[in-house]
Every structure is written in C-alpha cells, then in structure tokens.
Amino acid sequence: MNKHGGYYGDDYKEIMDFSVNINPLGPSESVKEKMIESIENIDRYPEIRGNSAIKALSNHMSINEKNIILGNGAIELIYLFARAINPQKVLIIGPTFNEYRRAFEMNDSEVIEISRLESKEFSIDYENLVDLIYKEKPKVLILCNPNNPTGEYVSPIDFHFIVQAMDNINGFTVVDESFMDFADKETFEKYIYNNNIFLLRSMTKFYGLPGIRLGYGLGNDNLIGVLNKFKEPWTMNSIALDILPYVIKDKKFIKDSLKWIKEERKFLYEELNKISALKVFEPNANFILFKLEKGNPKEFFNYLLSKKIHVRTCEDFKGLGDRYFRISVKEHKNNKNIINTIEKWNKEVCG
Ligand SMILES: Cc1ncc(COP(=O)(O)O)c(C=O)c1O
Numbered sequence: 001m002n003k004h005g006g007y008y009g010d011d012y013k014e015i016m017d018f019s020v021n022i023n024p025l026g027p028s029e030s031v032k033e034k035m036i037e038s039i040e041n042i043d044r045y046p047e048i049r050g051n052s053a054i055k056a057l058s059n060h061m062s063i064n065e066k067n068i069i070l071g072n073g074a075i076e077l078i079y080l081f082a083r084a085i086n087p088q089k090v091l092i093i094g095p096t097f098n099e100y101r102r103a104f105e106m107n108d109s110e111v112i113e114i115s116r117l118e119s120k121e122f123s124i125d126y127e128n129l130v131d132l133i134y135k136e137k138p139k140v141l142i143l144c145n146p147n148n149p150t151g152e153y154v155s156p157i158d159f160h161f162i163v164q165a166m167d168n169i170n171g172f173t174v175v176d177e178s179f180m181d182f183a184d185k186e187t188f189e190k191y192i193y194n195n196n197i198f199l200l201r202s203m204t205k206f207y208g209l210p211g212i213r214l215g216y217g218l219g220n221d222n223l224i225g226v227l228n229k230f231k232e233p234w235t236m237n238s239i240a241l242d243i244l245p246y247v248i249k250d251k252k253f254i255k256d257s258l259k260w261i262k263e264e265r266k267f268l269y270e271e272l273n274k275i276s277a278l279k280v281f282e283p284n285a286n287f288i289l290f291k292l293e294k295g296n297p298k299e300f301f302n303y304l305l306s307k308k309i310h311v312r313t314c315e316d317f318k319g320l321g322d323r324y325f326r327i328s329v330k331e332h333k334n335n336k337n338i339i340n341t342i343e344k345w346n347k348e349v350c351g
Contacts, residue, residue, distance in 0.1 A: 002098045003316045005326075016334050018327040019312035021148070021179070021287045024334075025260060026208020028253040031243055035212075038242035046238035049228065053236070056245035057216060067192060069224050072235040074178050074202035074215030077227070079103045081198060081217075084230035085172065087139030091132060093124060095319040096144045097176065104140075112136060115319045121282055122150035122289075126162070133165045141166050144176040146183050146284040149314055149326040153284040156188045163188075163195050171196065172223070178202035178215070179285035181254075182261050192218045205286065206257065207247050214240045214247075261286055264329045271339040277346050287328045289314070295349040297322045307341045 005019035027035075047053075050070040058065040071077035082103035090104045094113040101111050114132055116122040133141065141162070146153040166173045175188045175197060182205070191197050203214040214236070217227070265283055272280045277294040292300055297313075304311055314324035327338065 002102055005312045005328075015308050015310050016330070016337065017310045018330065018334075018338060019310050020210070021205055021285070021328045022210055023182075023206050023208045023257055023261075023286065024331050025257050026206070026253065027247075028250050031207070031209075031247055031250060031253075034243045034246045035239050038239045041238045041242060044238065046234055046236060046241050048233040049231070050236045050241045050244075053241045053244040057248065060248045061189075063189070063192075063218060066221055067218055067224055069217045069219075069227050069231070070236050070241075071215040071217065072237075072240075073204055073210075073213040074176070074200050074217075075099060076213075076235055077200055077215060077217045078176075079106075080227055080231055081140075081174065082107045082109065084227050085140060087172075089136060089138040090140045090142065091136060091138040092142045093129070093144075093147075095122075095150065095314075095317040096142070097148045098316060098318075100142050100174075101318075109140075112138065113318055116147070116150060116152065122147070122152045124152075124154060124159075129162060130165055133162070133169065133171075137169050137171070139171050141171060141173045142176070143173065144178070145188070146179045148179060148285070149287065149289050149312070149317060149320070149324075151281055151283040151285055151287065151289055153183055153185055156186055156191065159188075160191070163191060163197060167196050172198055174198045174200060176200045178205060179287075181206035181257075182265075182286040183284045184258055184262075185284070189218065193220055196220070196223070198223060203244075203247065207250075207253075209240075209243075209247070212240045212243070213237070214244065260331075261329060264332060264335055267332070268327075268329055268335045268339070271335075272342070275339075275342055275346050277350050278342070283329075287326050289324060289326050292323045292325065295345075297325075299349075300345060301325075303345050304338075304341060309338055309341055 054065050054068050086107050087109050089110045092113045104111050117125050163173045199218040204210040279291040279293050281289045312326040314320040315322040
C-alpha cells in the first residue's frame with residue numbers, strides 16, 4: 001500500500017495531526033443527526049448504484065443523472081476507471097497523489113510522469129506536455145486540480161487546449177477536483193459533455209467525512225456507461241447514501257467553511273513565509289507545501305512530533321524528497337501553535 005497522511009499511534013488523541021487534509025469544521029451537527037437517523041436503515045441493502053443520491057446530486061448541480069457515478073470515496077472511482085479503461089499508456093502530471101500510479105500499474109498500464117516546474121511554483125510545463133502527448137499518445141492524462149501536494153490550481157480556460165489535444169488522439173483527460181471546494185474557483189464541469197473528460201470529486205475532505213467514504217465522477221454518457229459496466233454493486237454504504245442530499249444542501253456549513261479556509265490559509269501561508277528556513281509554495285486548497293531549506297529534515301520532523309505535532313513528509317511523492325513537508329490548514333489556535341513551534345525550531349537551528 002502507498003503511504004498517506006494520518007497519525008495512528010496509541011496517543012493519537014494528544015497529537016495535532018497536520019498530515020491529513022480534512023476540514024476541521026466537519027461534519028456539521030445536522031449531518032451527524034442524519035447519520036444517526038440513518039442507522040435505522042442498516043438492516044437493508046443500500047441501493048445498488050445509489051440512484052436516489054445520484055438524483056439529488058443531479059438536481060443540485062443541474063447535470064443529467066446518466067452523467068454521474070458515485071463512489072465509495074473518490075478512490076473507488078480512480079481504481080474503477082483504471083480497470084475499466086485499461087489504457088496501454090498513462091501520462092501523469094506530477095508530483096501528485098500517488099494512488100494514480102498504483103491504480104494504473106496494477107492494471108498493467110505503462111505510466112509516464114511529467115514534472116511540474118518547481119522553480120515556477122510547480123506550474124505546468126505546457127510546451128513539454130503538448131510534445132509528450134503527441135509523441136507518446138497516452139490513452140489517459142491525469143491532472144489533479146488543485147494539485148495534491150503542491151497546491152497549484154490551473155484554470156480550465158488555460159488548460160482546455162490540452163484537453164483538446166487529448167481528444168485529438170482519442171484519449172481521456174482525468175481532472176481530479178477532490179480539493180476544488182476549498183479553492184472555490186472555476187471548475188472543468190462545463191467540458192464534461194463535449195470533451196473526453198472524467199471529472200472526479202471527493203466529498204470526504206471538504207465535508208469532513210473520511211470515515212463515511214463518499215465521492216463522485218462526472219463524464220459523458222459513453223464514459224459513465226462504460227464505468228457502470230465495471231462497477232461492483234453496493235459499494236456505497238446506506239449512511240453515505242442517506243446523508244448525501246443533506247450534505248450538499250448544508251448552506252451554513254459551506255459558507256462557514258469557505259470563510260474559515262480563506263482566512264486561515266492566508267494566515268498560515270503568510271506566517272510560514274516569514275520563517276527563514278522555509279520555502280513555501282502558494283496554496284489553493286486546504287494544505288500547504290513547504291521545503292525545508294536549512295537543517296536536518298528528520299530532526300525537524302521529530303522535533304515537531306516531540307511537541308505533539310504530526311506533519312506529512314513527502315519523500316514518497318516522485319519528484320519531491322525528504323526536504324518537503326505538507327501541512328493542512330486547521331483552526332486558528334492550532335495554526336498558531338504550529339507556527340510558534342516551527343519558529344522556535346528555526347531560532348534554535350538557524351539562529
Ligand atoms: C487528489 C486526491 N484524489 C482523491 C483522493 C481520495 O479521496 P477519497 O477520500 O474521497 O477517497 C485523495 C485523498 O487524499 C486525493 O488527494
């Protein structure tokens with residue numbers, strides 16, 4: 001299995017876990033109440049494909065039901081897509097979420113990775129990307145937007161010529177918008193009907209439901225039809241299906257979360273930027289990537305852990321290394337705590 005964030009030691013209740021990218025405001029009290037009500041239904045099989053929840057999403061987003069597929073978290077749909085499309089070659093815009101490589105390699109696809117430009121805030125090297133698309137002719141291109149762990153966001157207008165290049169070679173573009181709710185920026189939604197796009201969204205992060213597992217994908221009739229042929233029945237549990245219609249309509253929670261993320265992301269980014277040992281990359285989601293430019297990274301990690309702070313090391317992301325760390329945005333007091341702790345370490349080690 002790949003490495004992921006999350007602290008699982010016995011003392012996990014005492015640890016401030018900055019390694020997981022989950023909205024600390026969630027789930028809302030009203031959603032928790034719906035979960036409790038839903039326990040009444042666990043003696044029945046859930047709907048095979050979650051049609052009622054798909055209908056609720058369809059009404060909410062004004063997207064046809066046949067263009068929506070639900071997943072037990074976005075992760076189910078990544079593996080389903082890899083299995084159903086079974087491409088010979090895949091091009092991943094990295095460094096990025098490591099499950100893409102695993103899902104495609106498991107299905108014997110050849111995976112090629114093109115690196116974002118670190119010197120330009122991990123932006124995409126478009127010239128190189130277009131060349132590679134026409135040279136290698138991959139069946140699938142993967143873009144995470146905003147990207148995990150670098151945080152970079154690309155606008156659909158700037159990226160659309162790449163989607164068209166993939167269409168030209170009869171390929172698919174997977175756009176993973178699992179963190180888009182935090183970015184609150186323009187999405188690729190409008191392209192799903194006329195381009196070969198698979199748009200993927202997680203509901204576990206923004207809504208604070210990683211234990212419930214909920215995600216969905218959007219695509220044209222043909223693509224969603226193929227994915228449904230390969231999907232196992234009953235992969236979404238009845239609690240997840242029952243709460244979905246309430247989760248997406250929880251206006252107060254969504255408004256409070258957007259206010260929190262905008263304020264706290266700015267605060268954390270600006271304060272981290274003041275610390276001389278760090279090079280900080282501009283965030284767009286609910287996490288921030290930084291590079292430790294001075295000091296020993298292992299000692300830095302252990303120092304934070306000794307202060308009950310757990311951060312995500314990034315040595316397993318192809319193209320990054322042990323000097324990179326990702327931290328999530330949390331509530332203000334916790335954000336202040338990590339800043340004070342890193343500042344102290346910076347003073348002790350860098351003077
Ligand atoms: C880019 C990306 N896509 C998908 C997922 C999986 O999300 P879920 O919890 O909905 O399965 C993650 C989890 O970290 C992720 O970072």
